[in-house]
Amino acid sequence: DTLEQMRIKYLGRKGEINRLFKELAKLSIEEKRIFGNELNKLKRILSERIEKIRAEMGSGPRPRYEPLLPGRTTHIGHQHPLSRVFKEITTFFEHHGFALKTGPEIEYDWYNFEALNIPKHHPARDMFSSLYIRKDLMLRSHTSPIQIRVMEKQRPPIKIICPGRCYRYDPFDASHSPVFHQVEALYVDKGVSFGELKWLLKEFVRYIFGPKTRYELRPSYFPFTEPSGELAISCPVCGGDGCTVCGNSGWLEMLGCGMVHPQVLKNVKISPQKYTGYALGMGVERVAMIKYVIDDIRILYNNDLRFLEQF
């Protein structure tokens, strides 16, 4: 039994204690006296303990316990649904060769707008309800400035995934939050095509929402892509029949994408004659809300354990 194994390991003829006794020979007479004494004490304590345990285990009934008492529950930590979705999205892109890049949350107007083909007074700026710190300095309203920062420093091929926190002057209601998260992907190289983007989107929808989910790519508008598209997936709640979550349309819009606008490439001194690229971006909250059928974005930030423990 294990107790006997313990005894042999420490107190047996070739055990640890005897090994230490042999070591004594190397010491001076004075040291031998002190360490010898200690070793004898240790040997006595160990034998006593083993004898005691053996006596307790030996005869008589096993320790009593009450089989009907409820057991002790262990509280296991959960990953926040947002962190889970974040991880899933970035993992997908990393598997497809995209490198993770981040950038500052306080940005220059140039990176947040100007370089992305949204000059001053451009009506598209209204889409972003930005929070300004100074005239030229703001809290970034999307993660696209990271793309500009990378393209300024690096020459194609560029294949990056940029996750991050974004800020907008939005009300805090069921579908808006002034602070939210985005993930963007960018691929610039010779001969990058819209077809590749479509293929990647198909794989992405399968990976995140499962193989049965249908998707639809519709034309859209963004100043920094041309042509631009919007990906919608079949509503996971009703399966496309129509319900309150999808507003009876059967579809949920999920991400924006398109081919990088030639002007954006020019702005970072990459030749649009030589290179093309695609970009796509999505709100992490939105993906989490679609995936886990959450109808109020605020639940994601309330830290209510009754909600969080479901994940």
Ligand SMILES: [Zn+2]
């Ligand atoms: Zn629905």
